[in-house]
Amino acid sequence: MNIKKLIIHDRKPVIGPDDLRRRFPLSGEDVARVAHFRKQVADILNGVDGRLLAVVGPCSIHDTRAALDYAERLAGLAGELEDRLLPVMRVYLEKPRTATGWKGLLNDPDLDGSCRISKGLVIARDLLRSITGLGLPVACEILSPFTPLYLGDLISWGAIGARTTESQIHREMASGLPFPVGFKNGTDGNLRIAVDAVRAARYPHRFLSVDKNGRYTSVMAGGNADAHVILRGGNGRSNYFPEDIRKVEEMLDKAGLTQAIAVDCSHANSGGDHQRQQEGLVTVCRQLADGNSSIRCIMLESFLEAGNQPIPTDLSQLRYGVSVTDKCIDWTTTEYLLRYVHRTMACRGVGMAQTDLERAHNGDIRCAAM
Ligand SMILES: O=C[C@H](O)[C@H](O)COP(=O)(O)O
Numbered sequence: 285m286n287i288k289k290l291i292i293h294d295r296k297p298v299i300g301p302d303d304l305r306r307r308f309p310l311s312g313e314d315v316a317r318v319a320h321f322r323k324q325v326a327d328i329l330n331g332v333d334g335r336l337l338a339v340v341g342p343c344s345i346h347d348t349r350a351a352l353d354y355a356e357r358l359a360g361l362a363g364e365l366e367d368r369l370l371p372v373m374r375v376y377l378e379k380p381r382t383a384t385g386w387k388g389l390l391n392d393p394d395l396d397g398s399c400r401i402s403k404g405l406v407i408a409r410d411l412l413r414s415i416t417g418l419g420l421p422v423a424c425e426i427l428s429p430f431t432p433l434y435l436g437d438l439i440s441w442g443a444i445g446a447r448t449t450e451s452q453i454h455r456e457m458a459s460g461l462p463f464p465v466g467f468k469n470g471t472d473g474n475l476r477i478a479v480d481a482v483r484a485a486r487y488p489h490r491f492l493s494v495d496k497n498g499r500y501t502s503v504m505a506g507g508n509a510d511a512h513v514i515l516r517g518g519n520g521r522s523n524y525f526p527e528d529i530r531k532v533e534e535m536l537d538k539a540g541l542t543q544a545i546a547v548d549c550s551h552a553n554s555g556g557d558h559q560r561q562q563e564g565l566v567t568v569c570r571q572l573a574d575g576n577s578s579i580r581c582i583m584l585e586s587f588l589e590a591g592n593q594p595i596p597t598d599l600s601q602l603r604y605g606v607s608v609t610d611k612c613i614d615w616t617t618t619e620y621l622l623r624y625v626h627r628t629m630a631c632r633g634v635g636m637a638q639t640d641l642e643r644a645h646n647g648d649i650r651c652a653a654m
Pocket residue numbers: 343379380381382383384385551609610
């Protein structure tokens with residue numbers, strides 16, 4: 285056999301979506317929970333519910349024990365803050381890479397390049413079900429168009445990443461997803477592609493797809509009425525300042541789209557430095573206090589411990605609760621910042637004590653890990 289001529293070197297069967305769903309079915313209570321979460325998320329994005337969405341959690345999931353530990357803490361805090369915030373846990377199972385690197389738990393659950401995708405799907409569904417059982421809505425980035433067949437019934441908010449916002453396949457997919465989907469601006473800061481993506485995803489589409497039994501189908505998706513933009517910065521520049529927000533509002537207005545903006549305080553908005561996520565958050569809080577009503581969601585990359593770590597060859601060397609992808613803020617800082625946003629929301633539109641904001645801006649309000 286001439287290996288060089290082969291493009292596909294190997295094929296392995298994987299568990300089917302129906303089999304996985306049968307193995308990890310949702311209880312009637314879970315189905316009702318997810319429906320309730322989705323409605324709350326959509327109501328916030330549409331300005332019907334005046335709270336703020338807070339999509340927080342690790343850059344990626346690699347250890348389900350640590351993920352559940354985090355989820356339990358967040359669920360506890362969510363109960364305290366729910367009058368003004370709706371925390372949704374980032375449970376990111378697929379990682380889009382700039383070039384190469386570990387592509388997430390779904391692709392390589394053993395973190396060793398063995399890429400046991402069936403195992404990844406099983407672990408992921410079990411985890412999403414457990415987090416839902418804690419009463420916490422789940423947020424995922426959807427990278428593979430096949431993933432929603434396996435996990436879509438457990439997701440309450442979805443993201444299309446900066447590297448895929450311009451992809452027609454992802455826009456079509458979002459048009460048929462039963463939960464609100466945010467589109468990131470491009471890695472170079474391009475906002476136009478995110479606004480175009482929202483327009484496209486809100487529109488009905490017919491496209492080639494696969495059903496839960498693995499049959500090829502031509503599907504008609506009705507359009508996602510809750511698609512929105514996510515600002516994540518780019519090209520060495522943050523895009524959460526009032527002038528950036530005004531620019532997006534104008535673009536949304538011209539396109540006849542709902543004024544719903546999510547601000548991701550991480551990624552290029554923090555220059556890849558987890559400790560700088562609070563700069564974006566405080567700038568957003570100032571705008572909320574000043575009466576901004578288009579920012580309806582904030583995002584933070586946060587885990588149990590601060591920073592990140594490379595994936596070691598000897599996995600016993602992995603540090604518990606530390607990200608293996610982007611750097612995250614730790615739990616203590618996360619709790620502090622969410623309480624800060626919660627306090628801000630009490631002052632939304634009526635102005636917040638300038639001193640409080642200024643002190644936070646100057647770093648005088650210290651976060652435990654800083
Ligand atoms: O969110 C995580 C990363 O920013 C994204 O997956 C790109 O990572 P990379 O540039 O390290 O490949």
